Amino acid sequence: MKKIYNLILLSDNAGDKLASPLDYFKFPIETEKMDVSVGNVEKTRGQFIIYGGGGLIHLPAPNYNNGVMQYLEDICNFSPWLVSWGVGHNIHHSKEIEYPESFVKKFRLHGVRDRQPNLPWVPCVSCMSKLFHHNYKVEHNVVVAGHNLPRLDGLPTVELSKTPPKEVIEIIASGDTVVTNSYHGAYWGLLLNRKVVVFNPMSSKFYGLPEQVQLATPDTWKQSVSKAMPYKGFLALCRNVNKAYHKKVLTLVNEYTKGV
Numbered sequence: 306m307k308k309i310y311n312l313i314l315l316s317d318n319a320g321d322k323l324a325s326p327l328d329y330f331k332f333p334i335e336t337e338k339m340d341v342s343v344g345n346v347e348k349t350r351g352q353f354i355i356y357g358g359g360g361l362i363h364l365p366a367p368n369y370n371n372g373v374m375q376y377l378e379d380i381c382n383f384s385p386w387l388v389s390w391g392v393g394h395n396i397h398h399s400k401e402i403e404y405p406e407s408f409v410k411k412f413r414l415h416g417v418r419d420r421q422p423n424l425p426w427v428p429c430v431s432c433m434s435k436l437f438h439h440n441y442k443v444e445h446n447v448v449v450a451g452h453n454l455p456r457l458d459g460l461p462t463v464e465l466s467k468t469p470p471k472e473v474i475e476i477i478a479s480g481d482t483v484v485t486n487s488y489h490g491a492y493w494g495l496l497l498n499r500k501v502v503v504f505n506p507m508s509s510k511f512y513g514l515p516e517q518v519q520l521a522t523p524d525t526w527k528q529s530v531s532k533a534m535p536y537k538g539f540l541a542l543c544r545n546v547n548k549a550y551h552k553k554v555l556t557l558v559n560e561y562t563k564g565v
Contacts, residue, residue, distance in 0.1 A: 310349040315340040320489030323431035324358035357392025381411040388414040419513025432543035441478030448480030450490040500533035
């Protein structure tokens with residue numbers, strides 16, 4: 306039976322919980338989410354695969370040994386019906402974003418969340434969540450959202466791991482500026498028309514964000530708060546790009562179901 310598999314990281318991270326296209330868009334055949342970090346992805350062989358979203362592009366690097374993407378090369382050879390959707394670069398301790406041709410050519414369609422000159426930009430599909438519909442009020446000058454961040458000046462803080470997305474978004478929205486070391490902390494801040502400062506960017510994933518985001522060291526984050534800018538219209542832009550990409554993916558799914 307022909308099927309669409311969405312290979313994604315199913316974790317307790319609030320960002321990962323909202324990053325599947327299957328939660329927002331309809332498809333003409335059966336779909337299933339599958340955790341990309343476990344060994345049962347073999348069942349996707351020959352099927353239609355949507356890869357992403359999330360920071361799943363851990364291409365080989367001397368200083369990267371997380372191991373989450375040990376199946377990347379295998380997945381790229383599982384099926385000729387392979388598309389990326391909102392997937393992003395994520396190599397720790399690196400500022401470089403590179404998508405080698407050997408990887409790029411494996412996909413029928415590409416939609417990467419990193420702004421790159423040679424690949425189509427498709428931001429994380431979490432922008433489609435209804436949680437961004439609310440007219441949240443600013444209650445604090447600065448809030449903090451991230452992973453294991455130190456307590457910064459007693460500011461309102463939320464941890465993205467093991468915290469429901471709704472709570473995370475509400476905290477981010479309550480600040481005029483969000484200080485974060487999380488990709489989705491930064492991205493959601495922009496979607497909410499807030500200013501964003503990335504605290505100690507430790508991964509390549511932060512270097513494909515819009516220029517409105519300020520990248521800061523632990524010693525400069527306070528000064529960076531005054532330099533950060535909101536991205537007016539970013540939510541509508543991201544949603545429109547995802548809707549257009551859905552139509553492209555549907556065209557390919559129709560070819561797949563007809564055996565073209």
